[in-house]
Every structure is written in C-alpha cells, then in structure tokens.
Amino acid sequence: MAALKTSRQKLMQRAKFVRIMICAVGLTACLIALVYVQLVKGSEYREKAAQNQLRDTVVSAERGMIYDANGMPLAESSNVKKVYVDGAAFRGQEEAREAVASTLAKVLEMDEKELMNKISNTDSRYILIKRRVENAQIQKILDFTGTYYERPDANGRLRKIYYSEFIGTEPDVKRYYSKPYLASGILGFTGDDGDGQEGLEVKYDSVLAGVPGRIITAKTGTYAANMPIEYKNVYDPQQGNSLVLTIDEYIQSYLENALQSAYEDTQCDSVLSIVMDVKTGAVLGMGSRGAGYYDLSDPYKIADERISLALDEIEDEEEQRQARRAARIRQWRNICISDSYEPGSVFKVFTGSALLEEGLVTMDETYTCVGSVQIAGSLYNCHRHSGHGTQDITHALMNSCNPFFITRGLRLGISGFNKYVEAFGFLERTGIDLPGEGNSVYFDTSKMIQANVASAAFGQSFQVTPIQMITAISCVANGGKLMKPYVVARQLDADGNVIAETQPTVKRQVISAETSRKMRDMMEAVVREGTGKNAYVTGYRVAGKTGTSENLGTSKYWASFACFAPANDPQVAMILVIDNPQGAHGGGAVAAPIASGILENVLQYLNVEPQYTQQELEKMEVVTKNVVGMPVGEARQTLQADGFTVKVKGDGEEVISQIPSGGQSVPQKGAIILYTSEEAKADMQEMPDLTGLTMNEATNALLSLGLNIKIAGNSLMGSELKAYSQSVEPGEQIPFGTTVTVHFKSYYGVTDGAE
Amino acid sequence: MAVQSSNAAVRMGAPQRETTVRPRRQNEKPHLVPRHHRTKRTRNAAASAIRVTRIALICITAFVMLSLLIYQRAQLAMLDVESVRVQEQLTKSKSETVRLESIFNSKVSVENVEEYAKNKLGMVKRSSYQVRFFLNDNSDQVVLADKAGKP
Structure with missing residues (x-):
C-alpha cells in the first residue's frame, strides 16, 4: 500500500514537472516572440501600422505677399480649386458626357468641342480640366454636381446618377497680381506648384514660400474616412514672409507709360529705364519694352502686340512654335540687368572723373578739336567733322567731343584707365537682389593696347549693363560712393513685423567729393547748354550726359541718356537706353526728351522744390477768374485787365x-x-x-x-x-x-x- | 438574568444573543424556544440585497458614464465636422477677399485714376509751380520759401 502510494506520488510529481516545463517553454517562446515583435521589428511594424491607420494631409502654406514702397500689394496668393473629370465613369454614359462637357464649357469659358474630346478618354480616372478656378465658378460646378439624371439599370428600374460621379475638385493656389503688367520684369511669376519661376518670385522663393503644415488623423479601414476624434495631430503651416520693395508704384507707372510711348514712337527693338535713389542705391523704378514686359497673370501669352503679329505671320508651324518659345523666354528677361550695351559718350563722364581725380587734367586746360585725331595708326573722328575748336573739359563734355577724351584719356595709361573702370564697378556684377544679372563685356585687361584705351575713353568697343551704368552715375552724383543697388527694402512676417531690413551698402569710395562736385557742375552744363538741352526740366537743375553708340558690325545704334537731379543736391538718378530707334538715333534728340518727361513727373511726385529763373517765372501760367453770370462787357474788361x-x-x-x-x-x-x-x-x-x-x-x-x-x-x-x-x-x-x-x-x- | 456560558463560541462580527433563562415555574413544562432560522435568512437576504443594489448602482453608473462618453465623442465628431466646414468657409471667404482686393487695386491704378480725373471729371494735372513750399522751424509761424532768400 505504501509502495503504491509512493509510485503514485512520483508519477504525479513527474506529471507536474512536465506541465511546468510545457508552460515554461510556451512562456519563453511567447517572450521571445514579444521581444522580437516589440524591439527588433517594432519600428517597422509601427511604420506599417501608421501607414495603414493614419492619413497624412499636407496643408499648404500661404505664400507671402509683395508690396511696393508705399505698402500697395502687388502680388498675393489665394486658395482656389482645380477641376478634374473621371473619364472611366463615362463608359456607356454618353449623355452624361455631353451634359458635363456642355456645363463645364459654359462655366469655365472653354471650347465645348475641345472639352468633349478631352474627356473622351475612358481609360483615365483623372483628366485635369482647368486649374486655378475661382470660388464663384466652383459653386456653379458644385450646384451642377448636386443634380442627377435617371437611367434604367439592368432590371429596368430607373436609377439616379449624380453628376458628382464624374466631376471632382481639388485644392489649388492662385497668385493674384493687382497690376499684372506693372514691374513684370522685376516681380516674376509662380509656376503650377506655386513656386517662383522668374524675378523676385524665384530669387526670394524660400522667403515667400513658407513651410507647409500637416494634419495627421486616424482613418477607417474600409472607406478611409478621417477619425479625428480617435487621433489628430496638427502641425500648423508657417506662412511665407512678405517683401516690401523699394519700387514705388507711382514712379514705376510714370516710367512704364513713357517707355510704352517711346517704344511706339521710335519703333525701336527695345527701350529700358531705371530710376534710382542716388544716396542709398534703392531702385525706385525699373522697366522695359521689347523684353521684360508681360502679363504676370498669364506669362505664357506674348504681351507685345508687335511681336505677336510678327509671330502670327510665320507660316511654318514648327518654326512658329520655336519662335514663340524664344519670344516667351525673351519677354521674361529683365534686360535692365541682364543685357549689355555700348555706353557711348555717357562713358566720358567716367573718363573725365578719372582724369580730374588723378590731376591729369585741370578745369582750365584747353584742347583744340579739328574733327579727328590719329592714335597708333588709327583715325578717330569726332561727330562734328569740322571740329569743336578750342574748349576746356567742361565744354568738351557739353559738346561731347571725342578727340578731347581720347587724347586726355590716354594720359591715364592702360592700368590707370582700367583701375577706374574697375573702381566704378564695370568689371563686376553689382550684386542687385534680382536673378539673372549679366556682366559687362570688356577687353582682356592683360592684352589691352593703346588703341583699346582710345576707343574705351569715349565709350566704344566694350559693353556694360544698364544697372552698372546707373550705379556708376549715382556714384558721380553722390560724392563718389559706389552703392550696391537693391529692390527689396524689408521682409515682413505673417503678422507684419519687420524681420529683415536692407541697409544701404557703400562698396567703396571711387572719387573724392570735390571731383564729384566738379562733375556735377559739368553735367549740369551739358543739360543747360550742351547736347542734353532736350532733357531740361523747367524749375529743376538737371545734370546729365547723352550717349549715341554704334552696334559695331551692324547699322544699328543705341541712344542713351543718364542723368540725376537736382544737380546741387542729387536725389534721384535715371538712365534711359533705346536699342535701334528708327529715324533719329541720337541720345540728345531721342533719349533726352523722353528722360525729361519721366524726370519731371518723378521730381514733382517726390515734392522736390522747383527753383525757377526769372525768365521762367514770366512765362508761368495765370489762374483765370470766374466771370459766368456777369454782363459781357464787364466780363471782357475783367479778363483783359x-x-x-x-x-x-x-x-x-x-x-x-x-x-x-x-x-x-x-x-x-x-x-x-x-x-x-x-x-x-x-x-x-x-x-x-x-x-x-x-x-x-x-x-x-x-x-x-x-x-x-x-x-x-x-x-x-x-x-x-x-x-x-x-x-x-x-x-x-x-x-x-x-x-x-x-x-x-x-x-x-x-x-x-x-x- | 443573562447567563453567559464561558464556553460559548462568540462569532466575530455576529451580534451576540443574550440567552435569558426564565426561572421555571412549578408544573411548567419546559418548552424549547425555537432558534431564529429566519434571522440568518433575513441576514443573508439583506446582504444579498445590498450586494445586488451595489452591483446595480455600479452598472447604472457605468452605463451612464459610457453613454456620456459616447455622447461626447459624438459631439466631438459633430464639432469636428462643423470646424472643418467653418474652416472651409473661412478659406473661401479669404480667397474671395483676395480676389476682390486685387480687382479693387487694379481699378485704382495710377493710369485709371488719371484717366478718370482728366476725361470724366475734367481735371488738369497740377503743375510744379502751383505748389508753394513753406519753411517750417516747428513754430506756429511759416515763412514762404521765396521770401526766405532762397533762389
């Protein structure tokens, strides 16, 4: 009995042991599996679960605005929609396709036949119809998608088919330009994805774009609907910063109107102008025609009528397509900073400055111009073939005498001359905050010869960009400081706080204040009595220099005029360049009058006080008296008095x-x-x-x-x-x-x- | 008179019953005092009732809390939908504001204003000599610029 009991106990103990072992092994296996899933594969499974269970929606950031100097919005963005159609849904539903095409064509102002062809693709689930559709049109489309038509199903029962099955909308962004043609070469435009393509939009893209936000929510398995109450995490978008420009809308308008008139009157290839604050380098206005001018809200349309008509006349389709492409690229080009031209006689200002600064010429020194001069075997003619006679440096500048500046310019020597060419900034980019800035085309300084200096002394045989020219002219006007030009004055955050401000930058002192004063007086004489007299503005002391340069190898000319005012205390500088004007092509005859018109408006707008001479005062207008209601005789006497x-x-x-x-x-x-x-x-x-x-x-x-x-x-x-x-x-x-x-x-x- | 046997077991928590022994009268037949079976049952019943009540209360509370939770989640969902709707409305309104502002700004461009002033209102642009400049030294008096010896 006792023995039986013992063996039973032993059996039970063994069974107990086996049970424990089974449990232990199982538990261990579970633990190992747990560790494997949690630690080894944990991150991978969490990621998969997140992908499966969470929806990540990108919230686009609002692009920053662009303001002019007075706070007028020039560019701002808004949320709109794009419209698409599900082509596959039209299978076997021809009447639906016709209804959709007809409605969309009416609402979106598109051609119905073209639209019909577009949505005939039954293989595509996504056919983009139109982008940047505004809310009023979207509402009409939504009203339409809420309607239905009835169609018998397989059992013959009528089924309602809503038009929402065929049409859909998605978020989109539209950039509004309140004045679509104003300063188009400066502002630039944005692409389909809202990123900058040209001008300031691309230069400051990272500032304007902001940072997109995200909304992460849980979603259901079947219908993928959001379950925000289960899980929702929001990362707010960072709105883009805004730009405040130095460009003044009023000055830009005066400039653009004058350029349009000049472009039409002279039938030139292109015309450009820049207005700059002499003391700070801030660009107050910059524009052109023939290039750098287009509709910002439709940049792919050729804005220039003359060019558009010429393109229409090209018969060959491929040739026309290539020409249109080239014309589009040209119209986006800001030629004020990217293209170069021969400065011509305007460059005499810098030759004269260098000579005075080095003391190689005095104000009293004279030279007799006989109409030409021989230098190193080459004959250089003056534009006045009979010669200007004896003249000092002031009169040489007034008369724009080539031999004077050639002979005196050679005194500088090659290195001396190049030193000032470099000092005035003609061998480097100005660094203006716009994309696509070009550089000058100058001689290889290591291989220059005397003949090169002779040509360069009066502005021939090399090219500079307009922005380089006006920066250098401002330097002569403001006491000799070469300023760095800029167009963006400030950056603002979404709340309007200033987060960055551009400070005027002095690159270097090129000439002394005394030399600058002398040059100002000389340039004022050019406008008062010299070749620049057509630039005279009543009541204002304008200083300037005309330029006429030949496009070597062609029969074309550049007519230019560079100026600043008032001469005694310069506030603004201006340059105007006309490429290949038809008819008269002299800077004094063609460019100076146009520049004068712009300058008059600008000076009045800036409330620069006019100073009239006695002769001018005598010719002033008089305010009439009101004589309505008076007897005729009395009225006549009053007015005649x-x-x-x-x-x-x-x-x-x-x-x-x-x-x-x-x-x-x-x-x-x-x-x-x-x-x-x-x-x-x-x-x-x-x-x-x-x-x-x-x-x-x-x-x-x-x-x-x-x-x-x-x-x-x-x-x-x-x-x-x-x-x-x-x-x-x-x-x-x-x-x-x-x-x-x-x-x-x-x-x-x-x-x-x-x- | 209460007699308490020293050997009587005393149940913890259970109320002690006092056994009173009434002195027997002559010729009185001893009779047994029946024990109170109903007391224990009653006690058990009472305890059971308390338990049931407790459980019921807990269930009701849980039910109410669950209901409240479901209701709140439903409210949250509705508010979320409303929030999305209002947000969309705000986006639409902002977008419309931008569009209208853009149209307005284009209408008040320099060219349009000048053209309207000249052609519709018959106005003439002022000439520079029509503006008089005054010197202001921050006092109450002003001196005409042309009387101040300026050229």
Missing part, C-alpha cells in the same frame, strides 16, 4: 459759360472764350498740326484759333526748339478755349554720335 485775349461767342447779354473755366491755369496772354448762348457752345474748332513749329509760331497758331497752349515743362527757353508732340491729335474737333499741351525739343547742338 489780367492780360487775356477774350473771344465772345453768341448774341446774349450775359455770360453763361466760359472756357477755360474760372480757377483753371492758362498761359499768360492766353485766350478765354465767353459763351452767351447755348447754341454757340456747339461750335468746335479743328486742331491743327503743330509739328515742327517754334514756340512762338505754335502759340500764335493756337491763339488765333481761340485755343490755348501749355508748353510742356521741358524748357521755356531757346528759339531753336520745335514742337514734336501735342496732347490733341491734328484734325480732332475740340471746343474753343481748350488748352493743348505741346512738347518742344531742340535738334540743334544735341548730336553726340560716336563714330
């Missing part, structure tokens, strides 16, 4: 209307028309053509017709001035007493052609 010429129209006894009306400015001795009957007011006068007339001739012609003349603010002096532009077209019918603005310029003594 002020020096006006009075003409009465009608048989009435009382003045019922007057032109110009009371309070308007009329030139002294101008004509005022008094109407005494309603019928008389219907009388009109035909505008004559005043082109080529002198000031006196034009004034008398208009006064005799009962019209008034306003002489444009360029110059009130000089009998050689002739009319070249009038505000009312010849032949147009205008009321008596109308004031017509007439522009005058001189064709005498403004030639400066470099030959």
Whole structure:
C-alpha cells in the first residue's frame, strides 16, 4: 500500500514537472516572440501600422505677399480649386458626357468641342480640366454636381446618377497680381506648384514660400474616412514672409507709360529705364519694352502686340512654335540687368572723373578739336567733322567731343584707365537682389593696347549693363560712393513685423567729393547748354550726359541718356537706353526728351522744390477768374485787365459759360472764350498740326484759333526748339478755349554720335 | 438574568444573543424556544440585497458614464465636422477677399485714376509751380520759401 502510494506520488510529481516545463517553454517562446515583435521589428511594424491607420494631409502654406514702397500689394496668393473629370465613369454614359462637357464649357469659358474630346478618354480616372478656378465658378460646378439624371439599370428600374460621379475638385493656389503688367520684369511669376519661376518670385522663393503644415488623423479601414476624434495631430503651416520693395508704384507707372510711348514712337527693338535713389542705391523704378514686359497673370501669352503679329505671320508651324518659345523666354528677361550695351559718350563722364581725380587734367586746360585725331595708326573722328575748336573739359563734355577724351584719356595709361573702370564697378556684377544679372563685356585687361584705351575713353568697343551704368552715375552724383543697388527694402512676417531690413551698402569710395562736385557742375552744363538741352526740366537743375553708340558690325545704334537731379543736391538718378530707334538715333534728340518727361513727373511726385529763373517765372501760367453770370462787357474788361485775349461767342447779354473755366491755369496772354448762348457752345474748332513749329509760331497758331497752349515743362527757353508732340491729335474737333499741351525739343547742338 | 456560558463560541462580527433563562415555574413544562432560522435568512437576504443594489448602482453608473462618453465623442465628431466646414468657409471667404482686393487695386491704378480725373471729371494735372513750399522751424509761424532768400 505504501509502495503504491509512493509510485503514485512520483508519477504525479513527474506529471507536474512536465506541465511546468510545457508552460515554461510556451512562456519563453511567447517572450521571445514579444521581444522580437516589440524591439527588433517594432519600428517597422509601427511604420506599417501608421501607414495603414493614419492619413497624412499636407496643408499648404500661404505664400507671402509683395508690396511696393508705399505698402500697395502687388502680388498675393489665394486658395482656389482645380477641376478634374473621371473619364472611366463615362463608359456607356454618353449623355452624361455631353451634359458635363456642355456645363463645364459654359462655366469655365472653354471650347465645348475641345472639352468633349478631352474627356473622351475612358481609360483615365483623372483628366485635369482647368486649374486655378475661382470660388464663384466652383459653386456653379458644385450646384451642377448636386443634380442627377435617371437611367434604367439592368432590371429596368430607373436609377439616379449624380453628376458628382464624374466631376471632382481639388485644392489649388492662385497668385493674384493687382497690376499684372506693372514691374513684370522685376516681380516674376509662380509656376503650377506655386513656386517662383522668374524675378523676385524665384530669387526670394524660400522667403515667400513658407513651410507647409500637416494634419495627421486616424482613418477607417474600409472607406478611409478621417477619425479625428480617435487621433489628430496638427502641425500648423508657417506662412511665407512678405517683401516690401523699394519700387514705388507711382514712379514705376510714370516710367512704364513713357517707355510704352517711346517704344511706339521710335519703333525701336527695345527701350529700358531705371530710376534710382542716388544716396542709398534703392531702385525706385525699373522697366522695359521689347523684353521684360508681360502679363504676370498669364506669362505664357506674348504681351507685345508687335511681336505677336510678327509671330502670327510665320507660316511654318514648327518654326512658329520655336519662335514663340524664344519670344516667351525673351519677354521674361529683365534686360535692365541682364543685357549689355555700348555706353557711348555717357562713358566720358567716367573718363573725365578719372582724369580730374588723378590731376591729369585741370578745369582750365584747353584742347583744340579739328574733327579727328590719329592714335597708333588709327583715325578717330569726332561727330562734328569740322571740329569743336578750342574748349576746356567742361565744354568738351557739353559738346561731347571725342578727340578731347581720347587724347586726355590716354594720359591715364592702360592700368590707370582700367583701375577706374574697375573702381566704378564695370568689371563686376553689382550684386542687385534680382536673378539673372549679366556682366559687362570688356577687353582682356592683360592684352589691352593703346588703341583699346582710345576707343574705351569715349565709350566704344566694350559693353556694360544698364544697372552698372546707373550705379556708376549715382556714384558721380553722390560724392563718389559706389552703392550696391537693391529692390527689396524689408521682409515682413505673417503678422507684419519687420524681420529683415536692407541697409544701404557703400562698396567703396571711387572719387573724392570735390571731383564729384566738379562733375556735377559739368553735367549740369551739358543739360543747360550742351547736347542734353532736350532733357531740361523747367524749375529743376538737371545734370546729365547723352550717349549715341554704334552696334559695331551692324547699322544699328543705341541712344542713351543718364542723368540725376537736382544737380546741387542729387536725389534721384535715371538712365534711359533705346536699342535701334528708327529715324533719329541720337541720345540728345531721342533719349533726352523722353528722360525729361519721366524726370519731371518723378521730381514733382517726390515734392522736390522747383527753383525757377526769372525768365521762367514770366512765362508761368495765370489762374483765370470766374466771370459766368456777369454782363459781357464787364466780363471782357475783367479778363483783359489780367492780360487775356477774350473771344465772345453768341448774341446774349450775359455770360453763361466760359472756357477755360474760372480757377483753371492758362498761359499768360492766353485766350478765354465767353459763351452767351447755348447754341454757340456747339461750335468746335479743328486742331491743327503743330509739328515742327517754334514756340512762338505754335502759340500764335493756337491763339488765333481761340485755343490755348501749355508748353510742356521741358524748357521755356531757346528759339531753336520745335514742337514734336501735342496732347490733341491734328484734325480732332475740340471746343474753343481748350488748352493743348505741346512738347518742344531742340535738334540743334544735341548730336553726340560716336563714330 | 443573562447567563453567559464561558464556553460559548462568540462569532466575530455576529451580534451576540443574550440567552435569558426564565426561572421555571412549578408544573411548567419546559418548552424549547425555537432558534431564529429566519434571522440568518433575513441576514443573508439583506446582504444579498445590498450586494445586488451595489452591483446595480455600479452598472447604472457605468452605463451612464459610457453613454456620456459616447455622447461626447459624438459631439466631438459633430464639432469636428462643423470646424472643418467653418474652416472651409473661412478659406473661401479669404480667397474671395483676395480676389476682390486685387480687382479693387487694379481699378485704382495710377493710369485709371488719371484717366478718370482728366476725361470724366475734367481735371488738369497740377503743375510744379502751383505748389508753394513753406519753411517750417516747428513754430506756429511759416515763412514762404521765396521770401526766405532762397533762389
């Protein structure tokens, strides 16, 4: 019995042991598996689980805005939608396709046939119809997708098929440009993904773009719907920073209007202009035509009408396609900074500065120009073949005498001359904060010979960029400091706080303040009495230099004018370059008058105080008195006492209307028309053509017709001035007493052609 | 008179019953006082009732809490949907504001303003000589620039 008990116990113990061992082995296996899954494969499975269970939605950051100097928005972004169609859903549903094509074509203003062809692709689940569709149009599409049509199914029962099965929308971004053509060469545009492509949009892309955010939510397995209450983690997007430019909308507008007129009037290949703050290097305006001008909201459209017409005339399709592509790239190009041109006589300013700075020329030293000079076996002609006679450096600059600057320029020697070429910044990029800046095309300084210096001394045989030129002119104007130009004044964060501000940077002192003063006086004389007289602006002391340079190897010329004002305390500098003007091609004849118009507007806008000479004051306009309601005799006496010429129209006894009306400015001795009957007011006068007339001739012609003349603010002096532009077209019918603005310029003594 | 046997077991927690022995009267037949079976049952029943009540209370509380939880989650979901809807509405409104601002700014461009002023209102652009400049030395008086000896 005892033995039995013992063996039973032993058996039970063994069984117990086996059970424990089985459990232990199982547990160990579980532990090993757990460690393997948690530690070894843990990160991989967590990632897979996240991919399976979580939805990661990118929240795009709002792109920063671009403002002008006065805070006017020039570019800002907005969230819109893009519209797509599920082509595969149209299988066997032709009527749905027709309805969708018809509706979308109407709403999105697209061609219905083209759209129909586009959505006929039944293999594609995603056919992009249009991008950047605004909310009003989207709402119409959503209203349409909420409707349905009925179709019998396989059992013959009518089934509702909603149009939402075929049309979908996705988020998209649109960049708005409030003035699409203004400063297009500077602003640039964004691409389909909202990233910068040209101009400031690409240069400051990282600043403007911001950082996209993310929303991570749990999602269901079947329908992949979001379950934000289960899990939601939001990473807010960082809005892009904004830019405040130095570009002033008003100055830019004046500039662009003048450039458009110049482009049309001269039929040139291109024209450009830059306005800069002389003391800081801030660019106040920069524009061009013939290149660097396009519609920012539709940059792929050829904006230039002349170029567009020329492209339409190309018959060969492939050739036309290539030409269009080249034209698009050209129109995006900011030629103010990227292209170079021969500076011509404007460069004499820098040759003269170098000579004065080195003491190689004095203000009294004279030279006799006989019309040409021989240097190292080469003959260099002056543009005045008979020669300018004896002149000092001031008159040489006023006359733009080539031999003077050639002979004196050689005194600098090759290294001396190149030292100043480099010092004025003509051998390096200016560093302006715009993409695509070009550089000058200059001689190999290690291989230069005397003949090169002779050519370069009067601005021939090498090329500089317009931005280099205006920076150097500003240097001469501001006391000799070479400034670094810039267009972005400040960067703002999303709340409008300033996070970065551009400080004016002085690159180096090139010439002394004394040399700068002398050059300013000389350049003022150029405008007052020299080749730049067409740039004179009444009441303002303008200093400048004209330039006419030949495009060597072609029959084309560049006409240019560089200036600054006021000469005694320069505030702004300006440059204007016309490439291949048709007809007259001199800088003094063509470029200076246009520059003068821009400068007058800019100086008035900046409230620079005018300083009139006595002669100018005498020719000022007078404000008319209001004589409406007075008896005719009394009215006539009142006006004649002020020096006006009075003409009465009608048989009435009382003045019922007057032109110009009371309070308007009329030139002294101008004509005022008094109407005494309603019928008389219907009388009109035909505008004559005043082109080529002198000031006196034009004034008398208009006064005799009962019209008034306003002489444009360029110059009130000089009998050689002739009319070249009038505000009312010849032949147009205008009321008596109308004031017509007439522009005058001189064709005498403004030639400066470099030959 | 209560007699307590020294050997009587005393149950912990159970109320002690006092056994009173009434002195027997002559000719009185001894009779047994039946033990209180109902007391124990009652006790058990009471305990059982308390347990049931407790469990019921816990269940009800749990049910209420669960209901509240579900309700709140439903509210959260609805608020989330509402939040998304409002956010979309805000985005749409912002987008419309930008579009309208852009149209407005283009209408008030320098060219449009000048053209309207000249052609519609008959205005004339001011000439530079129509602006008078005054010297201001931060006092109450001003001196005309041309009277200040300026050229």
